[in-house]
Structures are given as structure tokens and as C-alpha cells.
Amino acid sequence: MANSAAPALVLREGDRERLISWTRSTTIRAGLAQRARIVLLAAEGVSNAQIAVEVATTTTSVWKWRKRYAEDGLPGLEDAPRSGRPRHIDAEQIIATTLRPPPKKFGVTHWSSRLLARHLKIGNATVARAWREYGVQPWRAETFKFSTDPELxxxxxxxxxxxxxxxxxxxxxxxxxxxxxxxxxxxxxxxxxRPGDVERxxxxxxxxxxxxxxxxxxxxxxxxxxxxxxxxxxxxxxxxxxxxxxxxxxxxxxxxxxxxxxxxxxxxxxxxxxxxxxxxxxxxxxxxxxxxxxxxxxxxxxxxxxxxxxxxxxxxxxxxxxxxxxxxxxxxxxxxxxxxxxxxxxxxxxxxxxxxx
CATH class of the missing domain: 3.30.420.10 (Ribonuclease H-like superfamily/Ribonuclease H)
Structure with a gap:
């Protein structure tokens, strides 16, 4: 059971500045920034229950990251490596799949970045980058008409x-x-x-x-x-x-x-x-x-x-x-x-x- 009244967490030397920089960074992963906030609040003696409310998570998650930091320091806040070989798909493979109709089991007419990412077991940001690189826009469609008039x-x-x-x-x-x-x-x-309002x-x-x-x-x-x-x-x-x-x-x-x-x-x-x-x-x-x-x-x-x-x-x-x-x-x-x-x-x-x- 997570302890909502745990004692203040003791930070290692130099970690406070590093943790604060994580919470302010616009490029760091959101999960890592959240863990940094948990540890900082725990170091101030805030209860697990209150930390969970402030960072929008569960007390169990708060307890987990407190424990990981106490045991391993900052490296303990990183994601554990996943089992198996990392999956790598190049942009050409992504585009090739995009240009084929989605499987019937999905019941959709075209791919979204999230659906294709789930299908290929990669990140949707990777799919979006490939689409931008090749100028592929599955969400768009235009009409066309050509004449079959023999006297065209x-x-x-x-x-x-x-x-x-x-x-x-x-x-x-x-x-x-x-x-x-x-x-x-x-x-x-x-x-x-009116000023500030469109016609309705x-x-x-x-x-x-x-x-x-x-x-x-x-x-x-x-x-x-x-x-x-x-x-x-x-x-x-x-x-x-x-x-x-x-x-x-x-x-x-x-x-x-x-x-x-x-x-x-x-x-x-x-x-x-x-x-x-x-x-x-x-x-x-x-x-x-x-x-x-x-x-x-x-x-x-x-x-x-x-x-x-x-x-x-x-x-x-x-x-x-x-x-x-x-x-x-x-x-x-x-x-x-x-x-x-x-x-x-x-x-x-x-x-x-x-x-x-």
C-alpha cells in the first residue's frame, strides 16, 4: 500500500537543480518532467496523496518514483529498457504502408498517424515525421473530373x-x-x-x-x-x-x-x-x-x-x-x-x- 504520509525525501547533492531544469524544459519527455516534480515535492515533505493530486497521477505512482529515486538517484527516474530488440522502421516502409489501404479490421478509409503507429508498433511522431518528409497527407482528399468527350x-x-x-x-x-x-x-x-463575435x-x-x-x-x-x-x-x-x-x-x-x-x-x-x-x-x-x-x-x-x-x-x-x-x-x-x-x-x-x- 502506498504510504501517503511518508517522510521527506532526501535529495542527492546537485540533484535539485537538475530536477528543476527538467520541470522547466520544453524538450524533455512529459513523463520524466512529471517524475521530477514528484521527487521535488517529496523532498519538501508533501504527502503522497497531495503530490498525486498536484501532478495528476496516483499515490501508487508517487510511491514508485520516490522509491526508485531513493534507491538509484536520477537514473532511477528513467524508463527501464524494454525486453527484445528495439523496433526500427525506416521512412520508406512507413510511406509504403501509408499508401496501401488500411486492413478491413480497422473499418476506416485512410490512416491516421496514431492508427498507423499502433499498427507498426512505433511512435506516432515517427509516422508524422515521415509523412512531412515525403509530403503525404492521408487526411486530405480532392475531387477531379476528366472529359471523355471524343471532340475534347x-x-x-x-x-x-x-x-x-x-x-x-x-x-x-x-x-x-x-x-x-x-x-x-x-x-x-x-x-x-459584433466586435469580437461573428454573425450567428x-x-x-x-x-x-x-x-x-x-x-x-x-x-x-x-x-x-x-x-x-x-x-x-x-x-x-x-x-x-x-x-x-x-x-x-x-x-x-x-x-x-x-x-x-x-x-x-x-x-x-x-x-x-x-x-x-x-x-x-x-x-x-x-x-x-x-x-x-x-x-x-x-x-x-x-x-x-x-x-x-x-x-x-x-x-x-x-x-x-x-x-x-x-x-x-x-x-x-x-x-x-x-x-x-x-x-x-x-x-x-x-x-x-x-x-x-
Whole structure:
């Protein structure tokens, strides 16, 4: 049984300064620093029970380290050597294991440093160092998409060429729709931002329906022509094309669009045939990111929709129009910088990487 009223421990000559330095060190092992505190408190005559409280351990542990110091001095506070040969695994072995999926018995999708360390029977700091050295980050994941469009090269060349060298006396419009925009209303009023406090809102909300935003971005100026509609069928798209025809009554219009089925219905194709001022340029399949209006959609989502509170679809539509009016007052050109060659080289690298895996 640990004696909680043991007599004051007698320190060897010169040990007090060494023990104090251990308690103050930022590089020494935490366990050794704790043992140094135990011995110092024991030397002051503090009871075992009180020492256990102060250093957050048990009276049995206090008794153990008092006894080890009394018998062996400072060397007695060191960890006893473990039986068997020390386990050594180099960084390459750690990385090789990291790159393989964890065994099914763990039920996880990727390694953590602690789980891998336990699996390899090494310290998790060793795993973390190897990961830093090789730039391996198992906790991170990104998405990618590459196009399987057989006309990939032709479409990329067409669209990028349009951006970098637009036709004379013509306007390039990036056209698309942002569908299923939700009119979300919070269940309680938001708490506004204050000095020292961020804006706060309830985690739950009320749904009031959805709307669809049709938009055409004029890349040379940044001007946006838009309409909000309840749905995004061919009827609504045709109505938006007629709106563009009224907004640009005389100029030739080059429309960059994705391959959404609504853009290719028989009625839409017929309307485009009947209006030769409209020239359509389709982005590759799975290549809608080539459409610059997607950048503008990200802006309106981040600045007006994501944190908005909308009491109805009509309220949502009204605030979307407010943003568009404000945007057109402060608009700026959208400049494309990547060449066709850069895009196709990246697409080829992704395709090759996916094939190899």
C-alpha cells in the first residue's frame, strides 16, 4: 500500500537543480518532467496523496518514483529498457504502408498517424515525421473530373480561342442556369456580427421552395443579363434566348454553353437556326468549368445566397435581382489566361494517372 504520509525525501547533492531544469524544459519527455516534480515535492515533505493530486497521477505512482529515486538517484527516474530488440522502421516502409489501404479490421478509409503507429508498433511522431518528409497527407482528399468527350480537343480549342481572341464586332456571352436555388429561412432571427463575435444563425431552417437563375455573362465587360424562372425546361430557356435577342438587338452573339439536354432540344435548335446572329459553342462533356459564367455563379452564391435569409421564393428572386443590379454597377471584365495547350496537357496527365491506377 502506498504510504501517503511518508517522510521527506532526501535529495542527492546537485540533484535539485537538475530536477528543476527538467520541470522547466520544453524538450524533455512529459513523463520524466512529471517524475521530477514528484521527487521535488517529496523532498519538501508533501504527502503522497497531495503530490498525486498536484501532478495528476496516483499515490501508487508517487510511491514508485520516490522509491526508485531513493534507491538509484536520477537514473532511477528513467524508463527501464524494454525486453527484445528495439523496433526500427525506416521512412520508406512507413510511406509504403501509408499508401496501401488500411486492413478491413480497422473499418476506416485512410490512416491516421496514431492508427498507423499502433499498427507498426512505433511512435506516432515517427509516422508524422515521415509523412512531412515525403509530403503525404492521408487526411486530405480532392475531387477531379476528366472529359471523355471524343471532340475534347476541338471543343477546348474552340472555346478557349473564343476567350483569347474574340471575333471582331461580336459579343461573347457565357450562358447557363443555376437551378434549385433554395429559399431558406432560419427558424429564429440571426444574431448580427459584433466586435469580437461573428454573425450567428440557427442550424435549422424552413424551406420555402426553389427558383432557377438564367444568366449570360458578357466576358468583355462583366455585364450580366439574367432572369429568374420557376423551372429550367426548354420553355424557360427559349424565353431567356428571346430576352438576349432583345438585349442585344443587332450584334452577333457567340454563346458558350454546356451540354445540358435543355440546350439541345429540337425547339431550341430550330430557334437558333432561325436566328443566325446566335452562334453556339459547346464546352466538352464534363467540362462546364470552361464556362466563365460558373465563376460568376460562385460569386453570387458566396455573396448573396449562401448566407441569405429568404422568407419566400419571391423574396429570394427579389434579392437575386438586387445583387445583379449591384453587380452591373461595379462589373469588371472576365479575363481567361490558360492556353489550349496548358488545359489539354493537364487533362492528359489526369487521364494517364487515372488509367495507371
Amino acid at each position: 480537343v476541338a471543343k477546348v480549342t474552340d472555346v478557349v480561342g473564343l476567350y483569347l481572341a474574340p471575333p471582331d464586332n461580336a459579343i461573347v456571352l457565357c450562358v447557363d442556369e443555376k437551378s434549385q436555388i433554395q429559399a431558406l429561412d432560419r427558424t429564429a432571427p440571426m444574431l448580427p456580427m 444563425r440557427t442550424h435549422d431552417y424552413k424551406r420555402h421552395g426553389t427558383t432557377t437563375l438564367f444568366a449570360a455573362l458578357e466576358i468583355a465587360t462583366g455585364h450580366v443579363t439574367a432572369a429568374v424562372k420557376p423551372k429550367h425546361r426548354r420553355q424557360e430557356f427559349l424565353a431567356f434566348l428571346r430576352q438576349l435577342a432583345r438585349a442585344y438587338p443587332t450584334q452577333d452573339l457567340h454563346l458558350v454553353m454546356d451540354n445540358y439536354a435543355t440546350h439541345k432540344t429540337a425547339e431550341v435548335r430550330q430557334w437558333l437556326d432561325d436566328h443566325p446572329r446566335f452562334h453556339v459553342h459547346f464546352t466538352p462533356t464534363s467540362g462546364s468549368w470552361l464556362n466563365l459564367v460558373e465563376v460568376w455563379f460562385a460569386l453570387i452564391d458566396r455573396q448573396a445566397i449562401r448566407r441569405g435569409v429568404f422568407t419566400s421564393v419571391a423574396d429570394l428572386n427579389s434579392k437575386i435581382r438586387q445583387f445583379i443590379n449591384g453587380w452591373n454597377d461595379r462589373k469588371h471584365p472576365f479575363v481567361w489566361t490558360k492556353t489550349t495547350e496548358e488545359i489539354l496537357q493537364k487533362a492528359n496527365r489526369q487521364t494517364t494517372s487515372e488509367t495507371n491506377h
